[in-house]
Amino acid sequence: MPVEIDIAKVARLARLSLTDEQLERYRVQCEVVLEHAARVQALPTEGVAPTSHPLPRTNVFREDEVAECLDREEVLAAAPDRDGDYFLVPRILDE
Amino acid sequence: MTWETVIGIETHVELTTASKMFCGCPVDFGAPPNTNVCPVCLGLPGALPVVNGRAVEYAMTIGLALNCSIAPHSVFARKNYFYPDMPKNYQISQYDEPLCVAGHLDVDTDGEVARIGITRVHMEEDTGKSTHVGDGGRIQAASHSLLDFNRAGVPLMEIVSEPDLRSPEQARAFVAELRGVILRLGVSDAKLEEGSMRFDANVSLRPSGSTEFGTKVEVKNMNSLRSLQRALEHEVERQQALLDAGEPVVQETRHWNEDAGTTSGMRSKEEAFDYRYFPEPDLVPVEVDDAWRERVAGALPELPAQARARYASAGLDPVAADLVSRDPAAGTIFEEATAAGADAQTVANWLTGEVTALLRRQDLSLEQSGVTGAGLAELAEMVDDGRLSASAAKEVLAGVVAGEGNPESIAAERDLIQVSDVSALEPVVEEVLAANPDAVAKLHEGDGKVIGFLIGQVMRATGGKADPAAVTAILRGKSA
Numbered sequence: 326m327p328v329e330i331d332i333a334k335v336a337r338l339a340r341l342s343l344t345d346e347q348l349e350r351y352r353v354q355c356e357v358v359l360e361h362a363a364r365v366q367a368l369p370t371e372g373v374a375p376t377s378h379p380l381p382r383t384n385v386f387r388e389d390e391v392a393e394c395l396d397r398e399e400v401l402a403a404a405p406d407r408d409g410d411y412f413l414v415p416r417i418l419d420e
Numbered sequence: 421m422t423w424e425t426v427i428g429i430e431t432h433v434e435l436t437t438a439s440k441m442f443c444g445c446p447v448d449f450g451a452p453p454n455t456n457v458c459p460v461c462l463g464l465p466g467a468l469p470v471v472n473g474r475a476v477e478y479a480m481t482i483g484l485a486l487n488c489s490i491a492p493h494s495v496f497a498r499k500n501y502f503y504p505d506m507p508k509n510y511q512i513s514q515y516d517e518p519l520c521v522a523g524h525l526d527v528d529t530d531g532e533v534a535r536i537g538i539t540r541v542h543m544e545e546d547t548g549k550s551t552h553v554g555d556g557g558r559i560q561a562a563s564h565s566l567l568d569f570n571r572a573g574v575p576l577m578e579i580v581s582e583p584d585l586r587s588p589e590q591a592r593a594f595v596a597e598l599r600g601v602i603l604r605l606g607v608s609d610a611k612l613e614e615g616s617m618r619f620d621a622n623v624s625l626r627p628s629g630s631t632e633f634g635t636k637v638e639v640k641n642m643n644s645l646r647s648l649q650r651a652l653e654h655e656v657e658r659q660q661a662l663l664d665a666g667e668p669v670v671q672e673t674r675h676w677n678e679d680a681g682t683t684s685g686m687r688s689k690e691e692a693f694d695y696r697y698f699p700e701p702d703l704v705p706v707e708v709d710d711a712w713r714e715r716v717a718g719a720l721p722e723l724p725a726q727a728r729a730r731y732a733s734a735g736l737d738p739v740a741a742d743l744v745s746r747d748p749a750a751g752t753i754f755e756e757a758t759a760a761g762a763d764a765q766t767v768a769n770w771l772t773g774e775v776t777a778l779l780r781r782q783d784l785s786l787e788q789s790g791v792t793g794a795g796l797a798e799l800a801e802m803v804d805d806g807r808l809s810a811s812a813a814k815e816v817l818a819g820v821v822a823g824e825g826n827p828e829s830i831a832a833e834r835d836l837i838q839v840s841d842v843s844a845l846e847p848v849v850e851e852v853l854a855a856n857p858d859a860v861a862k863l864h865e866g867d868g869k870v871i872g873f874l875i876g877q878v879m880r881a882t883g884g885k886a887d888p889a890a891v892t893a894i895l896r897g898k899s900a
Binding site for chain 2: 388389401414
């Protein structure tokens with residue numbers, strides 16, 4: 326069951342910059358995975374509810390209570406760049 | 421060719437829970453930047469989200485108030501995108517199995533009621549706040565952006581309407597009514613300027629009579645009811661001019677510019693967004709049984725439509741009924757004042773007229789002002805007793821709004837109390853009569869006009885504080 330994949334688009338969506346050689350290697354690997362998915366998809370599943378989660382549990386909730394937050398200096402220490410109390414990031418839109 | 425306008429509205433509402441949607445960080449508008457953050461809302465590796473139970477209840481409350489069906493089984497999904505306002509690189513949202521579906525809200529525009537479909541109400545998390553730096557804060561020209569993640573993870577409800585709205589005016593009425601419902605439910609402060617309630621509109625035109633939809637344009641960045649209506653009116657005109665000229669409408673997102681009064685294209689979607697939704701593996705499904713749904717439904721408060729009907733049957737005019745039924749703060753004050761014996765229409769007139777104007781001028785909310793139900797009842801009683809004239813009452817009201825105290829003390833402070841006590845006025849009237857024998861003679865001849873002159877003299881003698889009605893009564897007694 327051959328499946329074709331636009332690996333360049335997948336890379337672009339994931340913001341990955343890949344060489345031609347890498348693209349080709351991942352294309353082959355991804356297609357193997359998708360072919361497997363296609364085989365599973367072909368199984369007769371009428372009357373079987375879709376599974377969104379493997380655990381047989383529902384309604385796990387938290388009380389609406391405030392818990393302690395992180396220290397701001399600790400948080401910003403992990404940032405590539407900062408400006409005062411803010412994270413600093415490159416401009417968002419190219420235009 | 422005549423065109424029919426088709427509008428659908430997507431509304432986002434931040435919930436007023438104590439903590440965020442999936443972690444215990446406080447929901448606190450105005451906290452110092454990046455202080456309400458933790459490993460979960462920062463998306464640090466290994467952190468696991470847990471659903472805030474109250475947020476689910478609030479979401480159900482909104483759904484039930486909008487006549488939605490509550491899904492017995494609903495799930496969260498990951499919406500993947502690269503935008504720095506979500507540190508996880510995905511937003512947890514509901515997608516193909518939302519909590520609430522297929523509801524409606526009735527909207528009254530000038531007495532014409534339309535039933536507007538609600539496609540869905542789903543739960544998600546808000547994003548962080550970005551400030552674009554450089555070139556006047558415009559996103560397209562910014563050199564870089566500053567991020568504050570305090571808002572990231574705040575419970576956010578998305579309410580999607582069907583494309584059932586047929587005019588900008590009706591769209592505005594829909595949002596006003598929806599906001600009234602949210603405020604009555606007490607699940608959000610729904611402040612448009614501060615962004616705790618935001619809306620985007622999808623607008624298209626089609627030939628009148630057609631049942632197919634035209635190409636739609638999404639309009640963003642309206643932060644008041646007025647700007648929503650203006651933006652939609654502008655967009656309808658723009659599309660109509662294109663269609664009349666035989667040109668196509670381009671499907672795109674357009675940004676409303678409040679100052680220019682126009683919309684402009686934001687970006688062309690050369691590569692349409694591909695959010696690659698998939699079920700959130702870190703969260704288990706939400707299942708709502710009949711008992712839970714019935715409990716939430718049973719606890720719904722009176723909604724604006726019900727309150728409006730009640731007020732209308734009590735004889736309140738529609739403008740006043742709208743205000744006191746949609747704004748819970750005004751509603752509470754109104755109920756308290758009328759329960760204390762004040763005339764309903766008088767109180768409503770103050771609230772919709774003088775009080776609203778004063779609040780706007782001073783940029784205050786009703787809650788921030790000194791207006792209370794007891795205060796308005798006291799003011800109404802002073803007017804009824806003749807101790808305050810209508811104009812003096814307005815002056816006192818200004819003092820009440822500014823928080824200067826209760827009407828009695830403000831009136832005393834500003835020396836506004838009218839004298840209507842006969843025993844106090846009688847000697848003044850006698851003096852005036854003694855000083856104006858000609859007028860008195862005319863009065864006895866039955867010259868009705870002279871009474872106005874005499875009242876004026878008494879007013880002057882009392883520094884304007886005499887109650888004209890009481891003075892008139894005394895003078896009539898003298899002339900008989």
